[in-house]
Amino acid sequence: MTYLIDAWLDRPHPYLRILHRETGEVCAVLEEEALDELRDQGDLDLAGLNSSEPVVLKELVRNLFLFCYARALRPHGEVH
Template identity: 90%
Template sequence: MTYLIDAWLDRPHPYLRILHRETGEVCAVLKEGALEELRDQGDLDLAELSSSEPLVLKELVRNLFLFCFARALRPPEG
């Protein structure tokens, strides 16, 4: 499978989406809080987002999916 990263990080409410390249289906969405957490952990490098190296992008997508799944498994806060 091939994915596209659709990132809008320089907005008042930034977000990043991972899209299935062939269908356009949204596979994952990271909103403001998740992006902030990734930046705080040092796991979101803006240079990687603008890379044209397939291996760099593949690893980035993999890490973003893992982060999304790990975040979904957390117990609800409250």
């Protein structure tokens, strides 16, 4: 599967979406709170988002998916 990263980080309410390249289906969405958490953890790699290297982008997408899944498994209201 191939994915696209659609990120709007320099706006009042930033977001990042991972889209399935062939269908355009939204596979994951990170909004302001999640992006802030990633930044606080040092896990939001802005250089990686601008990379054209497939290996870098593949690792970035993998880490974003893992973050989304881990966040979804937390009890509601729990923040790390």
